[in-house]
Amino acid sequence: MAVPSSGQLREYADIGTEIGVAQSNVSLRGMSQTAGFSAPDAMSEFYGYSSFDPTVNMTSVTWTGDTTSNRTFNIGFTPDFVWVKAVTASINNAYFDVVRGDYNFLVTNNNGSQQTSTNTLEIVNNGFTLGNSFETNRAPYQYVAWCWKMGGTPEYNAGGTIPVMRSYNIANGQSVLSFTGNQTAGATVATGLSQPAELIITKVIGQNSDHIVHFPSESPNSYLILNQNYAPISSTTRTITPSAWLNTLPNWGDVNRSGQLMIQFNFHSVAGYSKVGKYIGTGANQSINTGFPCRWLMIKSGGTVGDGVGDWHIMDSARGPISILRPNGNYAQIYYSIVSFTSTGFSLIDGPSLNESGKTFLYYAIA
Numbered sequence: 001m002a003v004p005s006s007g008q009l010r011e012y013a014d015i016g017t018e019i020g021v022a023q024s025n026v027s028l029r030g031m032s033q034t035a036g037f038s039a040p041d042a043m044s045e046f047y048g049y050s051s052f053d054p055t056v057n058m059t060s061v062t063w064t065g066d067t068t069s070n071r072t073f074n075i076g077f078t079p080d081f082v083w084v085k086a087v088t089a090s091i092n093n094a095y096f097d098v099v100r101g102d103y104n105f106l107v108t109n110n111n112g113s114q115q116t117s118t119n120t121l122e123i124v125n126n127g128f129t130l131g132n133s134f135e136t137n138r139a140p141y142q143y144v145a146w147c148w149k150m151g152g153t154p155e156y157n158a159g160g161t162i163p164v165m166r167s168y169n170i171a172n173g174q175s176v177l178s179f180t181g182n183q184t185a186g187a188t189v190a191t192g193l194s195q196p197a198e199l200i201i202t203k204v205i206g207q208n209s210d211h212i213v214h215f216p217s218e219s220p221n222s223y224l225i226l227n228q229n230y231a232p233i234s235s236t237t238r239t240i241t242p243s244a245w246l247n248t249l250p251n252w253g254d255v256n257r258s259g260q261l262m263i264q265f266n267f268h269s270v271a272g273y274s275k276v277g278k279y280i281g282t283g284a285n286q287s288i289n290t291g292f293p294c295r296w297l298m299i300k301s302g303g304t305v306g307d308g309v310g311d312w313h314i315m316d317s318a319r320g321p322i323s324i325l326r327p328n329g330n331y332a333q334i335y336y337s338i339v340s341f342t343s344t345g346f347s348l349i350d351g352p353s354l355n356e357s358g359k360t361f362l363y364y365a366i367a
Contacts, residue, residue: 054273054367057149057172060296060318062087067139069119072129080150080167081176081265082121082128083108084135085325087142087333093325094135096121098167099154099178100263105135106203106211108226108327114205144319146296150176151192159190160246168192173268178205183258185237185251196242197266198276199364201226202255205263212254214240215303215362218278222305224362229309229328231302242266267364275345275365278303283350283357290345292367297321297339297346299354303362313354315339321346 056077063073065086080098085091093108102122104114119131128145130137137143150167157164162182168175168191175192181204191197200214211226221239222232240255241248247266249256256262269275275290295317301310312328315321321339325331338351345365348355355361 054292054295057169057174057273058296058366059147060316061145061147062318063137063143065136065138065141065143067132067137069131070129071137072124072127073145074127075147076126077147077149078125078152079123079128079147080152081148081174082123083146084121085144085327086134086138087144087319087323087325089141089332090330091134091138091141092330093327094120096123097176097263097265098123098150098152099165099176100205106205106263108211109330111208111210111227113207144316144325146314146316148174150174154178157190157192160188162187162189162249164189166190166192170194171270172273173270174274175266176263177266178261178263181249181253181256181258181260181262183251183253183256185249187249187256188246189249189264190245191242191247191266192245193266193268194244195268196244197247197268198242199265199267200240200242200247201265202240203263204254204257205261207257207260209254209257213300215276215278216240216242218276218362219303219305219360224300225328226312227328229302229311231307231309232305234305273367276363277365278360278362281348281354281356281359281361283355285347285349286355287342287347288345288363290365290367292345293343294341294346294365294367296366297341298364299339300362301353301356301359303360307359310353310359315341317341 083095085093094105096105103118103120104116119133120136122129151169154165154167162179164177164179166177179189198217202212213224213226219232221236222234224232238252272292279288297315299313311326314325321341322335322337323333325333338354340347
């Protein structure tokens with residue numbers, strides 16, 4: 001059996017093919033079991049790959065704005081999805097991705113269409129280059145960028161009924177894709193992921209529309225809105241149904257608008273790297289076990305239909321978990337000592353915003 005060239009284990013379909021693993025079981029655990037290895041890392045090492053390093057697949061970067069152009073940050077990998085927020089000022093959240101191209105950004109805290117400015121952000125080899133816009137690099141504000149590694153240069157794929165341009169990372173369970181909607185129930189798009197997405201964010205690019213969020217396994221038959229603080233909205237006709245490799249779309253213009261270009265981000269849990277889940281608030285100290293040390297965390301307060309309103313909250317290890325940003329608004333960060341990162345996930349103290357007794361909270365955590 002040939003051994004692939006050594007390197008960081010990010011795309012491992014090649015190993016699955018060599019050892020005869022069905023595509024439905026192309027995961028580190030599934031391939032390890034098929035190949036007779038005791039653990040995923042043992043298989044990785046046998047094939048000459050280094051152990052998995054989450055920091056080359058997602059990282060958080062901070063800086064102080066200086067209102068200059070052509071300011072480049074080397075983050076150790078080439079990101080495919082970059083989300084920037086001014087930490088100390090009421091400036092919009094702006095996100096960029098390799099599928100829509102450099103300088104094109106959408107804003108999480110409103111429902112506006114895509115904006116373009118060469119003064120914002122360009123994705124470059126091993127990092128990104130900033131312009132001097134308020135969204136990315138204006139003195140004297142502090143900024144943070146959350147950066148994900150998808151799959152590099154987008155590729156065309158017609159595996160679903162609607163063709164897509166996509167960048168995907170099977171190993172890390174994350175992808176970004178664009179497609180032209182047809183507003184037809186049952187239409188499918190190919191995510192590039194071997195497992196069903198557990199967190200899906202979809203937006204119309206060129207027209208006003210909400211950022212629609214689905215947690216299909218944790219909050220089924222409902223959807224949330226990233227640019228609002230609403231509780232999940234119950235619906236059986238506005239939900240996206242994920243499966244391995246494909247998402248099935250509804251006849252709803254906010255996620256499948258006829259003739260309009262859409263952007264969609266997909267994530268699923270990967271042991272040791274990421275976890276999509278939920279917890280019930282206790283009003284007292286509690287620990288949430290994700291299975292890894294947490295470096296980045298997004299929590300939605302109010303994760304069940306009828307829970308009432310509640311902000312989205314994002315914390316990261318670069319700023320510290322007491323520094324909380326709320327992407328449904330353009331707010332500066334607030335300081336609230338309710339979350340701590342631990343060696344096995346995160347812990348919560350008593351408090352109404354993220355641990356209210358009896359309330360459901362949805363989360364996405366990354367190692």
